[in-house]
Amino acid sequence: MSLPPFETVVAEHGAVVLRVCRAVLGPADAEDAWSETFLAALRAYPRLRPDSDVRAWLVTIAHRKAIDGYRTRRRSPLPVERLPHEPATADVFPERDQALQSAVAALPAKQRQVVAYRYLADLSYADVAALVGGTEAAARRSAADGIANLRRTYRKENPDE
Amino acid sequence: MSNKLLHALPDADPGTLDRLHARLVDAAGADLDVAYRTVDTPLGSLLVAATAAGLVRVAYPAEGHEDVLAALAARVSPRVLRAPGRLDDVARQIDDYFAGQRRVFDLVLDLQLAHGFRRDVLTQLRAIDYGATASYAAVAAATGRPAAVRAVGTACARNPLPIVIPCHRVIRSDGAIGAYLGGPQAKQALLTLEAS
Numbered sequence: 554m555s556l557p558p559f560e561t562v563v564a565e566h567g568a569v570v571l572r573v574c575r576a577v578l579g580p581a582d583a584e585d586a587w588s589e590t591f592l593a594a595l596r597a598y599p600r601l602r603p604d605s606d607v608r609a610w611l612v613t614i615a616h617r618k619a620i621d622g623y624r625t626r627r628r629s630p631l632p633v634e635r636l637p638h639e640p641a642t643a644d645v646f647p648e649r650d651q652a653l654q655s656a657v658a659a660l661p662a663k664q665r666q667v668v669a670y671r672y673l674a675d676l677s678y679a680d681v682a683a684l685v686g687g688t689e690a691a692a693r694r695s696a697a698d699g700i701a702n703l704r705r706t707y708r709k710e711n712p713d714e
Numbered sequence: 715m716s717n718k719l720l721h722a723l724p725d726a727d728p729g730t731l732d733r734l735h736a737r738l739v740d741a742a743g744a745d746l747d748v749a750y751r752t753v754d755t756p757l758g759s760l761l762v763a764a765t766a767a768g769l770v771r772v773a774y775p776a777e778g779h780e781d782v783l784a785a786l787a788a789r790v791s792p793r794v795l796r797a798p799g800r801l802d803d804v805a806r807q808i809d810d811y812f813a814g815q816r817r818v819f820d821l822v823l824d825l826q827l828a829h830g831f832r833r834d835v836l837t838q839l840r841a842i843d844y845g846a847t848a849s850y851a852a853v854a855a856a857t858g859r860p861a862a863v864r865a866v867g868t869a870c871a872r873n874p875l876p877i878v879i880p881c882h883r884v885i886r887s888d889g890a891i892g893a894y895l896g897g898p899q900a901k902q903a904l905l906t907l908e909a910s
Contacts, residue, residue, distance in 0.1 A: 558748075558787040558794035563735060571726040571734070584734060591738050596745050599792055653723055672720050703719060 554603045559595055562607055567591070569674055570611050576657050576669040577619050590615040612674045616666070616684050656707040664699030671696045739797045747791035749800040750783065753808050757900045760877070762804050765790060768822035769804055772875045774896040789827065808877070814907065817844035819878045827874040831862065835869035842883040845908045849887040871895055877904070 574583035670681045682692040750763040761779045763771040773782040787794050810816035838856045842848050854862045870881035882904040886892045894901035
């Protein structure tokens, strides 16, 4: 058994990783995080064991990149320069989706990560706990709290949902 | 996914993912070991792949592009990405060849997929001019192993760079065109193109 071409990895997991990056970091930083994640993954790919869970591996890299990005932003108060072709947030998310996006953004960091890794990336609670720290039970609680919070904020703005 | 609420989060649109893919290829630089693209030709969609050393693979649709890419990942490197820009010159020369406007490919080749006698045969094949043909026996003789006629046939059948290394110009001593990895019709089409 050998590793499939990296192109297959991008095709199969690119969309999920972008959703995770958008949920964890918000749309403005998501594309940079996606790019850094896949570039780091490409570099490390030949050393990946062929029977690995590729999606969990990518989410782990994305998680570390997100932490690095957070530290960098804290160190540099100036806004990071954006590529000119990066579309404005409003073009990417229709109004209704944007409400959910802001509800996700309003979650405490850990709940946001746990919800994204569990429900968007479909990682097991064991994998989620390994990423964010703490026990599996604590990850479960964070996810439940996160969803409850999300429902509360989101429904307040969208009573029809 | 077990939470319906999150279904309302937007999916990544294909345009965004295409743009991110292109950005990844640009950023990859020397970390991308195998770049590939397809080229539309009268003989179907050809897969072309290159390493830093040069063009490493040309494949007919009959070889199964997915299988060819999997083999490249296993034998060369799994760092494989679709990167059309890196193969623009290859695509242009193949276009020109099929338009009858190019007789010689001016490309750097990476022959790492052929070893030993098979590589000797490929070197001999490159000496057969556009529009000319040689017999399997003549190619065997030219490699210094006149008895290895069957091995020459095998080397042609496994040519990693068909069209660019002209195994289609090798025919049977009785004049029959013989087998071809792209199928006998493709071989006939190439010989007809070069004869016109």
